[in-house]
Amino acid sequence: MVKIAHISDLHFGRTNEAALAALIASLDEERPDLTVITGDLTQSGRRREYREAAAFLETLSGRFLAVPGNHDAPVYNLALRFWKPWARYEKHVGDAAIQCVSAGPVSIIGVNSARRAQPRLDWSRGRLPKPVVEASAALARQENDAGRQVMLALHHPVAPGPGKAGEEIVRNGEYALRRFAENGVSAILTGHVHVAAAAPLASTGGRILSIQAGTAVSTRERGEQASFGILHVDKDQILLTTRRFAGAAFTAEPAQAFVNAGGVWSRAQG
Numbered sequence: 001m002v003k004i005a006h007i008s009d010l011h012f013g014r015t016n017e018a019a020l021a022a023l024i025a026s027l028d029e030e031r032p033d034l035t036v037i038t039g040d041l042t043q044s045g046r047r048r049e050y051r052e053a054a055a056f057l058e059t060l061s062g063r064f065l066a067v068p069g070n071h072d073a074p075v076y077n078l079a080l081r082f083w084k085p086w087a088r089y090e091k092h093v094g095d096a097a098i099q100c101v102s103a104g105p106v107s108i109i110g111v112n113s114a115r116r117a118q119p120r121l122d123w124s125r126g127r128l129p130k131p132v133v134e135a136s137a138a139l140a141r142q143e144n145d146a147g148r149q150v151m152l153a154l155h156h157p158v159a160p161g162p163g164k165a166g167e168e169i170v171r172n173g174e175y176a177l178r179r180f181a182e183n184g185v186s187a188i189l190t191g192h193v194h195v196a197a198a199a200p201l202a203s204t205g206g207r208i209l210s211i212q213a214g215t216a217v218s219t220r221e222r223g224e225q226a227s228f229g230i231l232h233v234d235k236d237q238i239l240l241t242t243r244r245f246a247g248a249a250f251t252a253e254p255a256q257a258f259v260n261a262g263g264v265w266s267r268a269q270g
Contacts, residue, residue: 001239002104005032006211006229008155008191011071011218012052013043019217019226019245024059026243026250030230034103035060038191038213039069039114039155041093044076050092057093065101066093067110069155069192070126086112098135100143106151106233107143108189111136113154126156126192127171137183144184149235151187152180158188159201159210174203181207186260187238189213194220196227196242198256200265209258209265211240226250236260237268 005027027035042049057064072093073085080087086096099110113126140150158173180188187209188201196214200206214227226245230252231238238258243250257268 001232001234001237002034002106003030003032004103004106004108004231004233005030005035006038006189006213006231007035007216008038008213008228009040009069009194009215009218009220010037010053010056011040011043011215011220012056013046013049014219015052016217016219016226016245018248020056022245022249023217023226023228024056026228028059028061031061032230033062034101034108035062035064036108036110036153036189037064037066038153038189039067040071040191041066041069041089042072043218045072045074045081045088046076047088050088054092063101063103065099065108065110065153067153067155068093068096068112068114070114073114098132098139100139102143102148105148105235107146107148108151108153109136109139109143109185111152111154113156125171126154128154128173128176130172130175133172133176133179137179137185140180140185141183149187149233150185151189151233152185153189155190156192157190157210157212159203177201177204177208181205186265187211191215194218195224196229198240198258200258200267206264206266209238211238214242 041053074081181204194215197212216228230241241255242253
């Protein structure tokens with residue numbers, strides 16, 4: 001199995017330092033094959049926040065794939081937000097465009113669902129333009145045809161979930177899910193909501209498994225303690241263990257197992 005650490009919503013600038021130290025220690029102990037970070041590495045896209053994020057990334061023992069979140073475009077520097085929204089992100093973190101990383105039989109496609117601005121008051125909500133969906137779907141088909149299990153990583157949820165933020169699903173989400181399911185995407189990793197959750201998506205007939213990470217080290221908790229996920233992935237099974245911050249360390253909750261039979265995910269019993 002491939003071991004993947006799924007962390008999200010670090011919000012450097014609003015950091016619980018004890019949780020950060022515990023996260024670094026836990027990831028060092030876990031030694032995942034790949035760490036996937038689903039956005040909001042910073043609180044406001046400030047330079048000092050990005051320097052803190054970059055210092056954290058240096059502590060990771062293996063490869064990582066990160067995608068931007070809505071907080072990663074500069075909040076207070078509107079000129080930079082409109083003209084070069086991902087300049088600081090790309091300097092300190094990595095590519096903000098579509099990317100793909102493979103680990104054994106698994107491929108993770110990173111997609112940017114955050115936008116510099118939108119024709120609505122709440123810019124924090126995500127959007128997947130149709131050309132981005134089609135490019136991601138084509139890449140997913142290519143990886144699926146090569147015999148790999150394909151997972152997507154983006155910041156915003158693609159289906160309704162818990163909490164107020166869980167209602168803020170990405171625009172074009174229904175269209176995106178249909179195209180992703182048609183092209184072999186088996187799971188989608190997201191953040192934004194600060195609540196950990198996992199379940200097959202009914203809107204895809206169970207063909208796509210939604211895995212949502214909580215906030216890893218931020219003080220911006222929404223009713224539950226900081227957490228991150230460890231996924232053990234093979235072709236037809238995903239074993240998910242949520243690790244929850246308990247004051248001094250991240251402790252493991254009971255694992256959740258999901259099995260894929262005939263292209264449809266279900267939660268394993270017992």
